[in-house]
Amino acid sequence: MxxxxxxxxxxxxxxxxxxxxxxxxxxxxxxxxxxxxxxxxxxxxxxxxxxxxxxxxxxxxxxxxxxxxxxxxxxxxxxxxxxxxxxxxxxxxxxxxxxxxxxxxxxxxxxxxxxxxxxxxxxxxxxxxxxxxxxxxxxxxxxxxxxxxxxxxxxxxxxxxxxxxxxxxxxxxxxxxxxxxxxxxxxxxxxxxxxxxxxxxxxxxxxxxxxxxxxxxxxxxxxxxxxxxxxxxxxxxxxxxxxxxxxxxxxxxxxxxxxxxLPGQDKMTRHLGGLVLIPEALSRHSSDAIRAFILGTHYRSPLAWTEEGVDAAERGLERLRAAVKDAVASTTLDGAADAALNQAAAETRKKFIAAMDDDLNTAGALGTLYDLARDINRARGEGASPQDLAPAQATLQELAGVLGLMLQEPKRAVSADESEKINALVAERNALRAAKKYAEADKMRAQLTEMGVEITDSAQGTTWRKVR
RNA sequence: GGCGACGUAGCCAAGUGGCCAAGGCAGAGGUCUGCAAAACCUUGAUCGUGGGUCCAAAUCCCACCGUCGCCUCCA
Known part of the structure; x- marks a missing residue:
């Protein structure tokens, strides 16, 4: 085709x-x-x-x-x-x-x-x-x-x-x-x-x-x-x-x-007003989310801009972003499982191309990326090594790139001072956790959340990012 | 008035004659985790209404109801 x-x-x-x-x-x-x-x-x-x-x-x-x-x-x-x-x-x-x-x-x-x-x-x-x-x-x-x-x-x-x-x-x-x-x-x-x-x-x-x-x-x-x-x-x-x-x-x-x-309104055009300007949209959403929201509907169908819609696209994107992150397991998949993952990536590529070939069916193409992301995340859960995931991840990243999606975590700029302060608080909380003083540790989580810092605990340690 | 589009699960949205009607968000239950988050698993639709064609229709035809675009500057 x-x-x-x-x-x-x-x-x-x-x-x-x-x-x-x-x-x-x-x-x-x-x-x-x-x-x-x-x-x-x-x-x-x-x-x-x-x-x-x-x-x-x-x-x-x-x-x-x-x-x-x-x-x-x-x-x-x-x-x-x-x-x-x-x-x-x-x-x-x-x-x-x-x-x-x-x-x-x-x-x-x-x-x-x-x-x-x-x-x-x-x-x-x-x-x-x-x-x-x-x-x-x-x-x-x-x-x-x-x-x-x-x-x-x-x-x-x-x-x-x-x-x-x-x-x-x-x-x-x-x-x-x-x-x-x-x-x-x-x-x-x-x-x-x-x-x-x-x-x-x-x-x-x-x-x-x-x-x-x-x-x-x-x-x-x-x-x-x-x-x-x-x-x-x-x-x-x-x-x-x-x-x-x-x-x-x-x-x-x-x-x-x-x-x-906009919902319930006529088309957005400058001489009629009712505009959402681009800096305004970007202040609330990542460019990936704006793109995913727009590409979720066929280009020849009219689209109503809603904040909820873009937010939903942003949450969906999180799974795609998670899928391209490094694996942490040291084990490797058995040969059959690894082959299955690579097969899934090849299938995704085919389906993606078939969708895009059909008058740029970006919504369908995006759907295939979610399927591949699920396969990758599942494999990771089953203990895949970074090497196991790499080819499928490369496919996902490449195809997402065709849609102009970068799949990077949206990050807020953090000053060195602020970073140092947050690191200190996170370390303090981890000390409490190590001492099993969980109630106090949870209070600190709440404190950090208040500061716009999201923390994630895993076997490899605690990571954080500024979300607002 | 002319030309055209659309109506698919709570919301968004693919699919345009025949495998269980993609996918995302939200919801419910579960696995994992001190907690939380993430991730994963399970879970939902006879496709606006009424006719017709066909062995077979969300998908084709007709009618009706409803929504919308263009016909003026506009991406």
Whole structure:
């Protein structure tokens, strides 16, 4: 079997075949930089991070391009509100965005082009579209002529007539068709502007992605991704522009993730409010837990963000983390038991791949990891040595890594002073235990718990960690 | 109005024609441990409702009920 991906263009799962058998050109729509990212963005970028990790796991080289939209009406608005420039605003949110994505263990894209750096290509494409009769100028604005594009609507599967019947947008009477959209917008005095054949202006919202794709990937790409909310009009318009300009099929596969919302509310999006920002989420949960929570549901199903849900994912993760810890027994399994464990690991790998091949069934894939974790933990209980467990543990760690899970104990930073103090208290308690003064020892446990220190006694001694 | 999705155990969620309907959380009982924690073992569902097709349906078809997304800026 090979990877099957749901393609929005054809509305079905298709076998994934990149143009080049070895390399995949992937473009994922990046954020508009008018404000901070939220966990809805996290969901989308985690989804495509897993897609990329899986493609690499399957042996492909991947060139991943993700844009930053750093010029757009809302950015101008936000800059005005914050009394700063669009450049400064963009820099601020780019730094913050990259930092937050790193915290979520999302691998960085290979290139992060910015709309403002693609202006020459944008102008070139706009001009080319005018020359082909696919676009027209009106008082310094340039519009794409949707009626000239015979397959306009093929991605979102709607016809112009249908859309116009239900249109909720105010109609600009100057345009040939109400659905014609701006490639170039003339700017008003005081607004950021670039020189163009049509006078000073700025790019429309959709053309930048077409231009950046052309710059970074060329005319054709394999995968174009984004949230379902940008399917229409953004991606529809991107196809229209790019294919009209190059005369070639733009992207072979279109992948869209469903949206995240809060219980009982609409999708999370910045202009509606009701946001959970990423630092807020990370202050309460590990990045593994956030990822496991998100990946526990298929990427094309909508997901309600709940603190309880993420907490549940965190508790489940503990078993996975326990499974990759060292064995302490000095004995070894007998040959049959050891072979059975290795067999279980091989089975897990197969099932994991089968699940991921099926349109990234991360929930199913995650399930196979829990099964393997149980096998490992059981073997450890039966006296497996570190050498016995190592191969299965390596498999678990590797497959978890495909989902971007690190399986490390979340630890709170502890100062040297504090550490010394805790060590002293733990030693004191152990002295009491050695003297069988258990009541007093338990009082000390309570005291440590009060301090946010969790202690664990075992035959090998007492370990502790700061949990809050 | 147009297009589309979904309804599986207390909660989350895989499975889309045929082995006992994955897995996680929570709950109950147990093993281990001075205690605790962890880990492990045991334990729960005729798959929204009503019809139909089929030797066989959670899985296909129809109807109904309910929830939701997109059609406007948005990951």
């Amino acid at each position: 090979s990877l099957q991906l749901y393609n929005t263009l054809t509305r079905q799962k298709e076998e994934f075949k990149p143009r080049d058998a070895q390399h995949v050109a992937m473009y994922v729509c990046g954020p508009n930089l008018y404000g901070p990212a939220h966990i809805g963005h996290a969901l989308s970028y985690i989804t495509f991070d897993v897609l990329k990790r899986y493609l690499k796991f399957r042996g492909y080289g991947v060139k991943h391009v993700q844009n930053f939209t750093d010029i757009e009406d809302r950015i101008i608005e936000s800059a005005k509100k914050e009394n700063t420039t669009i450049e400064a605003l963009a820099e601020k949110y780019i730094a913050r965005f990259l930092n937050e994505m790193d915290s979520l263990n999302i691998q960085r894209a290979d290139v992060y082009p910015r709309a403002t750096e693609a202006i020459p290509t944008i102008i070139k494409m706009t001009q080319g579209l005018i020359e082909k009769g696919m676009a027209y100028e009106l008082d310094g604005d340039v519009y794409f002529r949707v009626r000239a594009d015979e397959d306009y609507g093929k991605l979102s599967h709607r016809s112009l007539d249908e859309m116009e019947a239900g249109a909720r947008v105010a109609v600009d009477e100057r345009k040939y068709d109400p659905m014609d959209f701006a490639l170039w917008k003339s700017s008003k005095p005081g607004e950021p502007a670039w020189a163009s054949p049509w006078g000073p202006g700025r790019p429309g919202w959709h053309i930048e992605c077409s231009a950046m794709n052309l710059n970074e990937h060329g005319a054709q790409i394999d995968i174009h991704g984004g949230g379902q909310d940008v399917l229409f009009p953004h991606h529809e318009n991107e196809i229209a522009q790019s294919e009209s300009y190059t005369g070639k099929q733009f992207s072979r596969y279109w992948v869209h993730n469903a949206l995240l919302h």
